[in-house]
Each structure stands twice: as structure tokens, then as C-alpha cells.
Amino acid sequence: MTSTALRAHPAAHRNERRWVKTLLGRQPIGLLFGAPYAVFIAVVFAYPLGLAVWMSFHDYFFTAPGVSVPRPFVGFDNYRAVLGDSAVRQAFLNVLIFLVINVPLTVLLALALATALNAAVPLRTFFRVAYYVPYVTASVAVVAIWLFLFSSGGLVNHVLGSLAPSPSWLINEHWAMPSIAVFVSWKQLGFFILLYLAALQNVPKELYESAAVDGATRLRAFLSVTVPGVRPATTLVALLAIITGANLFTEPYLLTGGGGPNGKSASPVLLIYQRGIQQNHPDNAAAIGVLLVIGVLLIAGVQQLLERRAAR
Secondary structure (H helix, E strand, C coil): CCHHHHHHHHHHHHHHHHHHHHHHCCCCHHHHHHHHHHHHHHHHHHHHHHHHHHHHCECCCCCCCCCCCCCCECCCHHHHHHHCCHHHHHHHHHHHHHHHHHHHHHHHHHHHHHHHHHCCCCCHHHHHHHHHHHHHCCHHHHHHHHHHHHCCCCHHHHHHHHHCCCCCHHHCCCCHHHHHHHHHHHHHHHHHHHHHHHHHCCCCHHHHHHHHHCCCCHHHHHHHHHHHHCHHHHHHHHHHHHHHHHCCCHHHHHHCCCCCCCCCCCCHHHHHHHHHHHCCCHHHHHHHHHHHHHHHHHHHHHHHHHHHHHHC
């Protein structure tokens, strides 16, 4: 072996070790601990998503177990079919209306209430628990209360009297989706309050003391200290609220009888269930699901971009 080869061999060995360290990290045993979760992600998320994409490009339908039938490739036919369907377009518009109402309302209420509960107020523990109870309560039970409040002869209409909408909230084409958005904000509020309470613990108290010395009012201290201090939590809350809206199913299914009136409260996920399970058109349902995933990713990307620009 020549001297050049002798010098090249250790260098190649070092490069190989460097690549192995890059792939496995400094502590390869971490891969062992992370493997169960990686398998979980692959089985529960990655595989179903890949199968949905494949189904959306084929003429796919459910058959009896063990029955093999041809499922030809149809290209973008399923996407053209769902995009040309007025019910699908209405469902995506409904979700957009939901997000426009739900996300700002959730962020504002959760931050305001978390700030209030973070202060030394009487019965603070009671209020923290009270706001969290709807979040952990079964949706069916909470929906029953909401129906009692907002039905035609419900308590809200009784209080409003002649000011109540006609038809009532949940059977009104204009008020059905806003009512669902408010309901979801109220039910999820406790969880987002906890996120903000955790974020508020990391805001230095010295900043509030400095603001007080400078003569800042409580509102000015809130806007100049609290809001910037919890910006990462706000990003998380907004992102989770968007994901919640994209997965909207239980509320329109139970509150408005499956997306009524006239599809004005239907959601894409509800249509996926109706088309894929009830009507046995899983290929169309898969196309709706893929479009929904793309839409959520685009909205989340725009939201992240706006957050980064605001942080500069």
C-alpha cells in the first residue's frame, strides 16, 4: 500500500464517522427512545395521509373484505369533481367564516382572561377550574346545554325577546356558523388560558415595575409588556385554533343536524364523513381531505410569515 493510500484511508474513515454522527446524532440511543413515537406518527398520520393521496387519484370505493376489484387511475378527476361541487365550496367557505370569527376571539379572550387570572384576584383557583371544565367535558353533554340556550324557545331568545333572530340561531343560515364558532371558542377557552398562564410566568416582573415607574397605565403595560412577552404562545394558540377549525366535525353534526340549514354550517370534515362513509365515495372524500390539508398548511404558513415580520 502506497503512502498516499495510507494517508487517504484515515481521512475516509473520519469522513465516514462524521456522516454516521450526523445521521445518528451525538447520542444514538435517543433514536431508540424516539422510535416508538416515530412508529406511531408513521402508522397514525403518515400512512393514512399517503393512502388518502393515493385514493384521491384513483376510482376507489369500499368492497367486502377479501374482494379484489380494479381501481383505475383517474388523474385529477376527483379533484375536478369536488371543486365543481357547490356543497364542497360552501363547506370551505363555512370554515373560512369560522376561522375569521373563532381565531381572533379565542386569542383575545384567552389572553385577557389569563392575564386577569394571573393577578391576585379573589377566588382565582375557582375561576381557573371553572374555565377549564367545559374543555374536559364531553361534547355531547355541552352541546345539550348549548341547544337549551340557543334553540327557538331557549333561554337566550327569551332574554332577547323581539331582538332574537328569526329563524333562531342554529337554524338560521346567517347565524348558524357564527354560533358554532362562538361555541367552540367557549369550549376550548380553558385549554388556551392554561397555555397563556404558563407563558405569563416567563414574562419578567421587572418589566411591569419599569412600566409603572414610567407612568404606564395598566392598558399600556398590557400592550407593551404582556402582548410582546407572550408572542410565542400567541403563535401556538392561533395555530391550534386553525387546526381545530380545520377538524370541525362534532359541533355541526350535533348542533345543526349535520350541516344545516342548507349546508350553511357544513364543514369539509363533515363532508368527508358523508361522502366517504355514508355515500361510499371515499375517492371524493380523500380529495376533499387533501385539499383541506393543503389549505391548512397555506394558512399556517401565512400566519407564521406574518408573525416573523411582526417580531422584527
